[in-house]
Amino acid sequence: MIVRDKPTKLELAFAVRGSIVPAIAPRIAVLMVFSAVMVLLHNTLPTFPEIDAIGFTVFGIALSLFLGFRNNAAYDRWWEARKLLGGLLADLRSFAREVQLFVSDRASQEKMIRLSLAFIHLHRANLRQLPNDPQAKALGGALANAPHPPNAALDAIAEEAAWAYRAAQVDGFGAKALQERLGSITQQQTACERIATTPLPYVYSLLIYRTTYLYCLLFPLALVGPAGWMTPLFVGIVAYVFLGLAEVTEDLSHPFGTTPNALPLDAICRLVEISLAPHLGEKAPQPLEAKEFYLS
Amino acid sequence: MIVRDKPTKLELAFAVRGSIVPAIAPRIAVLMVFSAVMVLLHNTLPTFPEIDAIGFTVFGIALSLFLGFRNNAAYDRWWEARKLLGGLLADLRSFAREVQLFVSDRASQEKMIRLSLAFIHLHRANLRQLPNDPQAKALGGALANAPHPPNAALDAIAEEAAWAYRAAQVDGFGAKALQERLGSITQQQTACERIATTPLPYVYSLLIYRTTYLYCLLFPLALVGPAGWMTPLFVGIVAYVFLGLAEVTEDLSHPFGTTPNALPLDAICRLVEISLAPHLGEKAPQPLEAKEFYLS
Amino acid sequence: MIVRDKPTKLELAFAVRGSIVPAIAPRIAVLMVFSAVMVLLHNTLPTFPEIDAIGFTVFGIALSLFLGFRNNAAYDRWWEARKLLGGLLADLRSFAREVQLFVSDRASQEKMIRLSLAFIHLHRANLRQLPNDPQAKALGGALANAPHPPNAALDAIAEEAAWAYRAAQVDGFGAKALQERLGSITQQQTACERIATTPLPYVYSLLIYRTTYLYCLLFPLALVGPAGWMTPLFVGIVAYVFLGLAEVTEDLSHPFGTTPNALPLDAICRLVEISLAPHLGEKAPQPLEAKEFYLS
Amino acid sequence: MIVRDKPTKLELAFAVRGSIVPAIAPRIAVLMVFSAVMVLLHNTLPTFPEIDAIGFTVFGIALSLFLGFRNNAAYDRWWEARKLLGGLLADLRSFAREVQLFVSDRASQEKMIRLSLAFIHLHRANLRQLPNDPQAKALGGALANAPHPPNAALDAIAEEAAWAYRAAQVDGFGAKALQERLGSITQQQTACERIATTPLPYVYSLLIYRTTYLYCLLFPLALVGPAGWMTPLFVGIVAYVFLGLAEVTEDLSHPFGTTPNALPLDAICRLVEISLAPHLGEKAPQPLEAKEFYLS
Amino acid sequence: MIVRDKPTKLELAFAVRGSIVPAIAPRIAVLMVFSAVMVLLHNTLPTFPEIDAIGFTVFGIALSLFLGFRNNAAYDRWWEARKLLGGLLADLRSFAREVQLFVSDRASQEKMIRLSLAFIHLHRANLRQLPNDPQAKALGGALANAPHPPNAALDAIAEEAAWAYRAAQVDGFGAKALQERLGSITQQQTACERIATTPLPYVYSLLIYRTTYLYCLLFPLALVGPAGWMTPLFVGIVAYVFLGLAEVTEDLSHPFGTTPNALPLDAICRLVEISLAPHLGEKAPQPLEAKEFYLS
Incomplete structure (x- = not known):
């Protein structure tokens, strides 16, 4: 994530880090050259078709609505x-407090909190598809090789809780509290996986990219008459606005x-880690x- | 669901799988031929009406808003x-953990978890209207013939829980936890059925398709003057954009x-199945x- | 609710059932006749005012936004x-299961489930303002004459639960579970009543209908010049689109x-009824x- | 709140009750007179500036978006x-049932329900800023003079519950149920206070009213050429639409x-009151x- | 937050407090001077390019949609x-009531409520990045120096609850109630931190500011022909509308x-403080x- 204040005037003009321009510059260039060729043809061929702008207004509004929706x-x-992610952070903070409130056995307390730390790193590695993430492997141990590592970590916490309940290290109220918290963590973990594995419907990508390119390729025909050699400039701006938004959308x-x-x-x-450190009696690391x- | 990355340039031009084009190509073709006939008539009949484009701008904006809303x-x-569906996945994951945490009897544990597996397959078969789905029948057994199979599966789980509670195989905290989880599963199952049985109001379909066709049929009258033989091309694009969106909307x-x-x-x-396998002591199948x- | 698939081509042209056309046809006809008179006056009176279309674009956009908001x-x-309604269905399904899980007395179980059936029919009769609905009266008995029948039915369930709790037919966990479910049912019942008794602010209806009529009455003045005898057709379409949407909105x-x-x-x-039948040991009726x- | 059916044709033309027209009529009149003066100046001064409408389309779209957002x-x-408010009604209905389910002492039951009635009236008086509301004073007694009356009423209920818990008039499950219900009531009461004390950001009011007036004052300059003496009519309509929406928005x-x-x-x-009457053994008042x- | 009623006519014209004008006046002035230079060049250079307005309509619509989205x-x-924040206020009100309901020990009650007061001030100081806020330091004591002060305050409450639970000063129901309330407070505290630390994606700022400036710089080229010396006025208004909205958006x-x-x-x-004062036996301060x- 780019962490930057409101852009200053200088950044506005020249900022590249965090800008979408580098990604779409080649495509904008191609479209501008294409439209320059159109102007040349228009100025040399007397039979070059010149079309009315009426169709483009509606076309442009429809395109804006599509891009707006997808954005x-x-x-x-x-x-x-x-x-x-914020909800998981809050749940893990609460989980550590609840473990201390309800679980009598100190070792069991620590085990559960360490497993919750392993969980969040395994969850991160799973979402980013990093099967060999060193931190996740170090904290997760054998869990990192399970078919579904973050799930296995939560299973391990649940097993520890079941052991503690049967060993009377945690009472019914505590078991209920831990079960509710694990349920909430599971809900949010699964929701993260939903977003990671379910892309926006592919058909929108096709519809939007095809419409955007059609628009940018046909627009010169309407501009070439009234705008002349300003045409490539306008096509460039329109391409920047529409392709830029389409690309940002893809990223987000x-x-x-x-x-x-x-x-x-x-x-x-x-x-x-910072939030759980005091519960493990450790010094909190730096943010x-x-x-x-x-x-990152 | 189509699982595909951002379309490359080649796919953009030629991708058919996942595209809406095959479904609407015949209709686009008819509209383009119709507008070509209009151009011909316009060029041969001197009394052919040529209408101003003013009405079409507002018409097009209204249509865009309709389609935008429906989309x-x-x-x-x-x-x-x-x-x-993600919520049900999370709930079934939590359910298996809670069964292990609160139910003492191993056989009862397994029975509940297997019933929850039967439930999700019966739910799938119910949503997709597949009364003879082999997997649902295999897992569901007699439940598959109930008036409402997924409901019957949840009833069976509740009965097993009631038995376990009376047999003191589960305590009050456990009974409460299982009841809450079943309640949440029921809520989400019923919500899926709501979406499956309540279509978007039919009146919108009529209003939007009628308006779209009216627009595409009248648009040539406004274009024929300024655009001449480019008219069919423009009509084709407008039809692609509007009919394409209407069709995608219908699908989604x-x-x-x-x-x-x-x-x-x-x-x-x-x-x-993958998530519940460890709780049944089985090897997880492949995704x-x-x-x-x-x-699929 | 109209249950119909995607309209076929034939239905598109001729479907009346579920269409909004019959409701607004007279008004469209009046507006079309009015605009035909305008064309006639324009063609005969040389001093007939002909106005520019510039005002109508903004007017039309504003109107589209209003209608879009209201829609x-x-x-x-x-x-x-x-x-x-789906939430109530889910809650009643869960309620029946919870009653069987927590209430020991069979007669008390059946009484509560039958009261919940009475509740949903009294609720329906209350929402549809049918004080003499035969099914609600049959199931509700004396409750149907209470100042607020569905509320009285829930009160009766709560009283039965209080009796069972004091008679030790239900334990603390069960009392808590029933109380939570009743609370959720009450929340959703009250929310239905909120929608039924709180219309969309009346001021919007006035603003939108007045603006729509003003637009349809003045639009001919702008069209009469460029469109001539096509004017009534265009006014008819615009009236269909705007009045149709306003009417659909009113319905929904x-x-x-x-x-x-x-x-x-x-x-x-x-x-x-189908979902609760197994819990009463009855045969489920047909959907x-x-x-x-x-x-219906 | 205006409770009225769909406006009939007559009401559409003449309804004043519930209409926004009386509030904005003077301002519309001023703008129409102003634009009439513009037409006069335009017709008499040959050097009167006549400006192109191009700027107004974008201006109008931006204004529509602003007003649409604020609306x-x-x-x-x-x-x-x-x-x-509906949620509070549901919570108070549930609260009365829960008090009867869990509290053994009849006097304590009645005291809590009467305090909940006092709460809702004190809450109403607080939201409407009526420190001397007779009904709130009658029901609330000394509570009406607390620094925050509705808060004091809920504190009194909580104190009564604490007394009953210590006196074993309510068990742990009951204390938990009452605490959850009070928490939910508090959440909704505080949310009402949030809406009452946090206006829409003032900067929007300035931005939108200033833009609307600028638009209405400059619009005649663009219309005066093409529309002539129709200008005041159009300005009146545009002012009605924009100022009307701004005013409705302010109200809502x-x-x-x-x-x-x-x-x-x-x-x-x-x-x-109607819902709680049966729990107090009283006759329900009329709606x-x-x-x-x-x-009101 | 600006607390002001609906602007009166005078305020509309002259209000500066709460207005966005002072922040953007210099930039508007620059753009107006720039466009005045354009008019001068246009009037003196015969070869000055004059471009058609067609591109600007679509450009303006796209820009409106961008700004609308970001707004x-x-x-x-x-x-x-x-x-x-309202949710935290409600939770702290409920927390104080629950502490009185469930915790027997008066000293422990007071300690928890005072810690919750410290929490809200430490949370405020954390959100506003005021490490040396006097009130937070006075109430928080040593907690104010923790790596994450508000988190440390909640940890301290949880520890006090754990002590009370083990000392049988609070029973299982009470421990459960306090744990749930702390969980809810944690959820909302973390959500506030999410908003404070996650800005709107930086790429939008760049895209929107760049597009807005491009629009304002190129717009004179289209206006200069039809509008002449009115150009700077129009550019000023457009800049006011677009830059004003961008700036408000940045603030909010x-x-x-x-x-x-x-x-x-x-x-x-x-x-x-006002809400908790009665629970501490103190006089409530003034709002x-x-x-x-x-x-503030």
Whole structure:
């Protein structure tokens, strides 16, 4: 995630880090060259078709609505993902407190809290598809090789709780509290996996990209008459606006990735470590800092 | 569900799998031929009416808003359905853990977990209207012939829980926990059935399809003057954009179907099997893989 | 509720059942005749004012936004109402299971489940304002004459639960479970009553209908010049689109009514009966079928 | 709240009760006179500037989006407020049932239910800023003079519950049930206070009113050429649409006020009285009726 | 937060407090001067390019949609933040009641309530990044120096609850109630931190500011022909509308700041003090008053 204040005037003009321009510059260039060729043909061929702009207004409104919809859907995925990660952080904070409140056995307490730490790192590695993530492997141990590692970690916590309940190390109220918290953690873990494995319907991508390119390729025909050699400039701006938004949307709809706009999973896992450290009697580590405005 | 990455340039131009084009190509063709006939008539009949484009701008904006609304409503149904399926997955994961935590009797534990597996397959068969689904029949046994099979499976779990409670195999805290989990499963099962049995209001379909066709049939009258033989091209694009969106919307509003954009119920049921296998002491099966980008 | 598949081409052209056309046809006809008179006056009176279309674009966009807002609000009411009814169905299913899990006395079990059946029918009669509904009267008995019948039914269930708790027929966990379920049922019942008794703010109806009519009456003045005798056709289409949407919106904002777009309360009550029958040891009735595509 | 059916044709033309017209008529008149002066100046001064309409299309779209946003935000506040009041009604219904289920002492039961009645009236008086409301004073007694009366009423209920718990008049399950219900009531009471004390950001009011007036004052300059003496009519309509929506929005964003569009707090408090009467062994009062379509 | 009624006519024209004008006036001035230079060049250079307005309509619609989206997202953050603060207020009110209901030991009761007061001030200081806030330091004591002060305060409450549970000063029901309330407080505290630390994606800021400036810089080229010396006026208005909205959006997306549109954290903390005072046997302080319409 890019962590940066409101852009200053200089950044507005030149910021590249966090900007979408590098990703779409080649495509904008191709479209601008194409439209320059159109202007040339128009100026040399007398029979070059010149079309009325009426169709483009409706076309442009429809395209704006499509992109607007997809942008909303993608942003909602991104923000929901952030809420779920925050919810997991809150649940793990509460879990540690509840373990101390209800579980008598100190060793069992520590085991459960350490398993919850392993869980969040295994969950991170699962979401980012990093089967060999060193931290997840170190904390998770054998769990990291299970068919579904984060699930296995929660199973292990539940087993420990079942042991403690049967050993009367935790009473009925405590068992109920731990079960509710695990249920809430499971709900949010599964919701993260839902976002990670269910892309926006592919048919929208096709529909939107095809419509955007059609628009950018046909637009010169309408502009070439009234705008002349300003045509490539306008086509460039329109392509920047539409392709830029389509690209941002693509990024945000994969919130657990490692693009500049993806969520800072490493930093959130660190926050969990900071919050759980006092319950393990350890010194809290430092929060992760952004490097060149990027928080991983 | 189509599982595919961001379309590459080649796919953009030629992808058919997952595209809406095959479904609407005949209708687009008819509209293009119709508008070509209009151009011909216009060029030969001197009295052919040529109308001003002013009405079409407002008409087009209204149509965009209609389609935008219906698209939002359909996508919301699709995404809510996905959330519910994910919620059921999470609840079944939690249910297995809670059964192990609170139920003493091993046989009773296994019976409940197997019934929950039967439930999810019967639920899938019910949503997809597959009364003879082999897997549901195999797992569900007699339950598959009940008036409402998934409901009968949950009734059976509740009965087993009632037996265990009276037999003191589960204590009050456990009975409370199982009751709450069953309540949550019931809530989400019923919500899936709501989406499956309550279509988007039919009146919208009529209003939107009628308006779209009226627009596409009248649009040539406004274009024929300024655009000449480019008219069929423009009509084709407008028809692609509007009919394409209407068709995608139709698909997404039935999220439990088997269209390319419907949800992968089979894959989600498999995920449940993978998650419950360790609790039954079985080896987890492999996750379902997409075939030609399609996950069933 | 109209239960019909995607309209076929024939239905698109001629479907009347479920269409909004019959309701608004007279008004469309009046507006078309009015605009035909305008064309006639324009062609005969040389001083007839002809106005520029510039004002109409903004006017039309504003009107589209208004109608779009109201349509969203109405659809949200309709869909929330459907969610609440589905939630009640789920809660009644869970209630029956919880009664069997926690209440020892068989007669008390049956009494509570029968009261819950009476509740849903009294609730339906209350929402549809049918004080003499035969089924509600038959099931509700004396409760049907209470100042607020569905409320009285829930009071009766709560009293039965209080009796059972004091008679030790239900333990503390059971009393807690029943209380939570009743609380959830009450929440959803009250929410249904909120939708039934709180219309969309009246001021919107005035603002939107007045604006729509103003638009349809003034639009001919702008069209008469460029479109000539096509004017009535265009006015007819615009009136169809705007009045049609306004009318659909009016219907959907009263989801508990008996219009073709209202919710199928009878069918949902039947679903409750089907779900509760096994718990009463009775044979489940058949689901309600749509008659001429209409499910009551 | 105005309680009125769909407007008939006559009401559409002449309804004043519930209409926004009286509030904005003077401002519309000023703008129409201003634009008439513009037409006069334009017709007499040859150097009068006549400007192109191009700027106004974008301006109008931006203004529509602003007003649309504010309208959505205001309607959301209004509808959330209605949901909260309905939620409180449901919670008080459940509270009375739970008191009867769990509290053994009849006097204590009655005391708690009467305090809950006092609470809802003190809450109403607090939201409407009526420190001397007679009914709230009668029911609340000394509580009405507390720094925060509704809060004091809930404190009194909690104290009564604490007394009953210590006196073993209510068991642990009952104490837990009452505590959860009080927590839910507190959550909704505080949410009502949030809406009442946090207006929509003031900066939007300035931005939107300033933009609306600028638009209405400059619009004649663009219309005066093409529309001539029709200009005042168009300006009047545009002012009606934009100022009307702005005004409705202002009203709805204060849902607890006493404007025609505010919520019927008196009627909802009466509904609480009707629902609680049977629990107090009293005869239920009649529901409040609308006076001249207005429900207070 | 600015607390002000609906603007009067005079305020509309001259209000500066709470207005966005001072922040953007310099930029508007620059753009107006720039466009005046354009007009001058256009009037003196015969070869000055004059471009058609067609591109600007679509450009303007796209820009409106972008700004509309960002405005919605920012307002949602602001309103969610307000809901969370209100939720914390409600939870702390309920917490104090629950402590009195379930904890027998008076000293332990007071300790927990005082810790909850410390929590809310430490939370405020954390959100506003005020490590040396005097009130937070006074109430929090050693907690204010913890790695994460509000978290440490909640840990301290949980420890006190654990002590009381082991010392049998609180029973199982009470421990469960306190654990649930702490869980809810943790959830909302973490959600506030989510909003404070996760800005709107930076890429949107770049995309929107760049598009807005491009629009304002190129717009004169289209206006200069038809509007002449009115151009700077129009550019000024368009810049006011677009930059104003962008700026408001920037403000609202940081709801815990100290800008005029940020939330009144001090006043909300005071409300907590007022609500908890009776539980500590203290006199409630006065609510905070707005100074020059500003509530801190």
